[in-house]
Amino acid sequence: MKPLHEPLSRPPASLSPQSGERAARGVVIAIDGASASGKSTNAKIVAKALGFIHVDTGAMYRTLAWHCLKQGVDVHDAEAVSALCARWNATLECAGHTVHLLVDGYHPAREIRSVQVSEATPLVAAAPKVREWMKEKQRQCIQFGNMVMEGRDIGTHVFPGARFKFYLDASASERAKRRAAEGISENIAARDERDTRRASAPLQIAPDAVVINNSHLTAAQTSALILERVRRDCQLTAENCRS
Ligand code: DC
Numbered sequence: 001m002k003p004l005h006e007p008l009s010r011p012p013a014s015l016s017p018q019s020g021e022r023a024a025r026g027v028v029i030a031i032d033g034a035s036a037s038g039k040s041t042n043a044k045i046v047a048k049a050l051g052f053i054h055v056d057t058g059a060m061y062r063t064l065a066w067h068c069l070k071q072g073v074d075v076h077d078a079e080a081v082s083a084l085c086a087r088w089n090a091t092l093e094c095a096g097h098t099v100h101l102l103v104d105g106y107h108p109a110r111e112i113r114s115v116q117v118s119e120a121t122p123l124v125a126a127a128p129k130v131r132e133w134m135k136e137k138q139r140q141c142i143q144f145g146n147m148v149m150e151g152r153d154i155g156t157h158v159f160p161g162a163r164f165k166f167y168l169d170a171s172a173s174e175r176a177k178r179r180a181a182e183g184i185s186e187n188i189a190a191r192d193e194r195d196t197r198r199a200s201a202p203l204q205i206a207p208d209a210v211v212i213n214n215s216h217l218t219a220a221q222t223s224a225l226i227l228e229r230v231r232r233d234c235q236l237t238a239e240n241c242r243s
Contacts, residue, residue: 026142026145026146026147027052027146027147027163027164027234028142028146028147028149028154028159028162028163028164029046029047029050029052029147029148029149029162029163029164029165029166029226029230030149030151030154030155030158030159030162030164030165030166030206030209031043031046031148031149031150031151031154031166031167031168031226032150032151032152032153032154032156032165032168032203032205032206032209033152033166033167033168033169033203034168034169034170034175034188034191034192034195034203035175035179035186035188035191035192035195036170036175036176036178036179036186036188037168037169037170037175037214038168038170038178038214038222039150039168040056040058041219041223042168042219042222042223042226043056043148043149043150044148045219045220045223046148046223046226046227046230047097047148048097049223049227050146050148050227050230051097051146052097052145052146052147052148053094053097053098053099053141053144053145053147053148054097054099054147054148054149054150055098055099055138055141055147055148055149055150056098056150056151057134057138057149057150057151057152057154057158058121058150058151058152059100059101059112060101060134060137060138061121061124061125061134062112062113062117062118062121063100063101063102063103063107063108064081064084064085064101064121064124064130064134065112065117065120065121065123065124065125066103066111066112066117066120067084067088067103068081068084068120068124069116069117069120070103071084075120075123075124076123078126078127078128078129078130079129081124081127081130082127082129082130082133085129085130085133085134086133088103090102090103090137091105092137092140092141092143092144093107094144095107099141099144099147101137122194125198126198126199126200127200128199128200131153131157131200131201135157135158138151138154138158139158139159152195152201152202152203153201153202153203153204155167155206155208155209156201156204156206157201160206163234164210164229164230164233165206165208165209165210166209166210166211166212166226166229167205167206167209167210167211167212168212168214168222169212169213169214169215170213170214170215171213171215172188172189172192174215175188176188210229212225212226
């Protein structure tokens with residue numbers, strides 16, 4: 001197991017809001033990482049253990065891609081996608097401790113996992129104006145309480161002042177194996193290339209993130225490392241961490 005990298009640069013503190021970004025009313029645990037690095041599984045476990053809400057920002061981008069496809073908007077046309085965002089009265093819903101982006105009051109949970117949407121999502125997510133629009137929506141999620149937000153750019157762009165930042169990683173072969181076990185054949189190298197080379201908010205490790213390489217760890221072990229770090233740093237128990 002690769003050791004945890006440098007400790008968080010800020011001194012331990014009691015439960016206090018992060019500074020910087022406007023939405024500074026709650027605690028944000030940012031979990032970033034590459035495809036199949038275990039973000040979703042661990043974000044859900046950590047959120048449940050702390051009584052925080054969980055936000056999957058990949059699902060938010062997927063919802064936008066689905067909306068574009070449904071509206072006949074060309075997902076290669078950044079201006080057209082951005083124009084759709086501008087006229088979309090997008091609302092957020094927190095149900096069962098999870099936040100969703102809604103299209104006319106509907107959360108397309110199943111539809112956003114289709115192959116077509118998976119292929120369209122990186123295209124819409126590459127547009128700088130779209131990312132700015134999405135960043136606002138993602139910041140608004142704090143209205144629902146303390147949260148674990150997973151994605152690619154949460155610790156670097158969406159909540160650069162987040163109290164806790166984790167970056168999950170695993171070897172490309174291990175990540176490919178995980179995808180295959182889910183029945184998904186994915187070119188991990190191509191996906192990494194696209195995520196890290198994107199001009200706008202590429203996948204990067206925030207300088208103050210704790211990096212966890214979980215190639216040889218179970219989800220239970222990975223989430224335990226995250227929870228241990230969070231609890232140690234703000235001296236919280238699961239009980240008093242509840243929002
Ligand atoms: O995590 P996922 O596979 O559901 O993400 C879907 C796509 O959205 C993927 O191409 C990466 C992109 N994405 C992004 O650009 N920024 C985020 N914060 C989350 C996901």
